[in-house]
Amino acid sequence: MPPNPPHVPRPLALIALTVALALGCTAQPDTAADPDAPEARLSGVLLDMQMDEISGLAASHIHPGVLWMHDDGGNPARLFAVSTRGRRLATFGVEDVVKTDWEDMDAFEFQGKRYLLIADTGDNGGLRRTLQLHVVEEPTTLTNARLKPAWSIAFRWPDGARDCEAVAVDAERGEILLISKKREPPELFVLPLQPPDRELLTATRVGHLAGVPEPDPETLRRNPKRARLDGQVTAASVSPDRRTLAVMTYRYLLLYPRGAQQDWAGAVAGTPRTSVLPWLPQAEALGWSADGESLYATGEFIPAPLYRITP
Template sequence: MKPIAPCLLSLLLLLPAAVPAARWSEPEIAGLVTRAEVDEISGLAASRTRPGHYWAINDSGNAAVLALLDGRGRFMGSVPAPVPNVDWEDLASFELDGRRYLLIADTGDNGGLRRELALQVLEEPRSLEQAPTLAWTVRFRWPDGPRDCEAVAVDPARGEILLVSKKRVPPELFRLPLRAEGLQVAELLGTLQGIPQPSAEDLARNPVYGRYRSQVTAADLGPDGRILAVLTYRAVHYLEREAGTGWAEALARPVQSLPMPWMPQAEAIAFSVDGRELRVASEQLPSPILRYRLKASGK
């Protein structure tokens, strides 16, 4: 276990005093990830077989395993995955036809070299003694050449997968069918408006990493399929789709934003199964687990 840096904890305790989007609470620290088995979390998803727990995956260069964390980020164990970790970047959980699944987004492409990518759908294991099995694979490419993508969400009711590009400005929102045979081409739905870009001060302070602060690193969809949460290194943003409308109408409005305390390399976000909480995790240890709570009406 790595020691927890006092300066990191001090910074994390400086939480914002107010949240502009009044329906969500201020962020709070729900726990801390300290185990080496999850030292590079790139995806987080609520478990539907273990209430109150979350599955996590590590980025490329790590073993192809699914790690189980409790709500406070404590490591409970892991199971091997039946697919290789080429460049895993996000994780989503969903139910379809009474069965529970996990989708691994093998979509990382920092160098813009991958011509074909894969979304691996696994049966969610019921216990740490049960290895997950591969249910199906969605193979796809981008419509106009390679791009990096670290943000994927699943809408089982609409039968679609949503993907958000990382380095494009503004970020692009794409759609793929949830179940399809053969090589698919991602469909561009539009772009996300209102995500602040690095300021001159950001770039002057750190010319290399300053430009990364507004890049999209993760996404998840609320259980009603109407709130798409998108994470950057500096904030949580979300797009809300009105009932009976599609994402094209939602993209016409700017995203709403939730402030986030400084956090090293935030790259994972997940709704709770009931949609009343959002959790954010980092790709570095020690990784705080930030939690936003949905406020009761009128509070």
């Protein structure tokens, strides 16, 4: 979330988007300009005011056609089960945690169980000395309930505070990936998924993201504030086959392929496949589908489109 976000009106374009969904319209890429552009289809629209300020998304691997989402800081500690059409199916309160600024989430399997990781890592002002990650078992029934963390991780950065809104899990490597938001180029950090018996961990910086688009001079001249935000990283997700890291910025989708012998630091040092996102009201939530064939993406503020993007 950008610092001190202004009030965002509910533009007529978004209302028209809801009508487009009812008529079965889809958002198509400009294939004439970019024949390799991902296809972005409108999957649904978020209209429920309880889900204003969505900042994290992960596809369920237990419930077909269900996405997990959470909202930003300033709201209760809760998770939403949402259909791929955008309808809220259930709400789960998360107990025994203090919600400061939840900014991303991921779903993963570990030691035979399905889990959801919640990243309380937002820090607009660069003031937080410690941050938290919470892991809960993925609910097996979609009925309003309360959850408690299976475990939590408290950590700090190695060299001072920074904002982080993009977190992903590679359970096979036992790693949590964290990407800084405002540093140029963005930094990649790792933490252990199953932490040692220590109260406070220090994230390890392992690399930087290559290929994040920079604003062109004309965009900087016309709208310098917007231009500087376009490349800031707001979400990340590792594909189910662990071959691709998807990274979202306010304007772009970047896909970093990983070779069989590469770690993620090596993958993000390479050239990503980059495309412009379909229009979103503050793009902040991204996650691979359970089958790994596409990505779901949405943004803050209601109403918001929910896209299914096929790379």
